[in-house]
Amino acid sequence: MTVIVESLEPIALVGAGSLTKADVIEAQTFASRVVAADGGAAHCLAFGLLPEAVIGDFDSIPKAVLAEIPADRLFQVSEQETTDFDKALRSVTAPLTIGIGFGGARVDHFLAALNSLVRAANTRCVLLGGEDVIFVCPPELQLELEADTRVSLFPMADITGRSTGLEWPLDGLRLSPSGRAGTSNTATGPVHLSFDNPGMLVILPRACLSEAVRALQASDARWPALGA
Template identity: 55%
Template sequence: MIAPVVRSDTLITLVGGAPVDSQDLEWALSRAPCLVAADGGAASTIAAGRLPQAVMGDMDSVPDSLLNSLPCDRLHHVAEQDSTDFEKCLQRIEAPGILGLGFLGARVDHTLAALACLVRRRTRCLLVGPHDVAFVAPDELTLDLPVGTRLSLFPFGATTGRSTGLRWPIDGLELAPWGRIGTSNEVTGPVTLTAPGLCVLLPREMRDLVLSRLFPAP
């Protein structure tokens, strides 16, 4: 069992190596104040004037000059190459949930790897990118979204589910990456989803609404 490197009673902002706007970082930290960087994500946080509580990964994407400027006790080198830096962080964070920046919208292989990791680990995490937000559907989910909102469901394996409030319901359908998928659906009313394991993608404008549903205030 892997011991946690970071423990927090609040949500954690986790920053990856894709470009991150400083305003997005400030938005995330106002909601998830504990800051952690995955390898090269440290460059974005430092450029924005924010020192991460921890930097985790194999450290192959952090410039030496930046590594040398960071406190040694905040650097956590994980040498194994069987997982991505994103997964290395997820394995070593203990928190109510994670708000992830810098994992969507750049290299497609990195985006796919991050989404696949979320689905495999069923981690409570909301990824925010330049165009979309993405998360793994919990067993039951309700969302009061504006009519006409794009809502995509993507399966990473064979699965089924139920829905209300979508133009094209998923009831009775077998979804699979090699068969029928659920992208570019449309909201027609209050949405309920029973679709465990499906990746949900919504416009980034919905980030606060989704955040409030995934991580309701106590």
């Protein structure tokens, strides 16, 4: 897919799901540049933001919203094989993307967002919303967490790995979406994670957003691009 936005700085990617002013403020703490995924453009305008690009199939953007955005910032991708989040995430190149507005009442939409997150495991993307931050763990990751911090791990594939700093270590376990998961684990202090294959979602308390951003940007390890 063609790169539409190329940035040396983190990008805030806004979706059409549930969104609060706090989400916008926190995302912009780390990412001043804003891109909208389809209907997320309406959220942007409501919070006084003009996205530098709107990417999607445009099936959920009111005409009034489209009229307020310059035509050279509108990028319609008509194919229906992927979600708008997927389209936007694949069209942005940045050291880190913070996604907001990709959760909410529609569980199917949220599951689709997690699917897209895993499919783009070679990128650095953090989803922020509700009580959590969620991201795909790179091959290795060091998290500077305080003892008793909740660390939930949910495998989106059959995965093996190792850990230090968790109350219940991962060593010797085979984790799977239809088998053993790793939710509601607890840090005993700084946590080191390493995995043999991509697809492990790390879910931390919202208060850990800053540390998640730091840790992902500090990690040099990356999974290969999908299909590589």
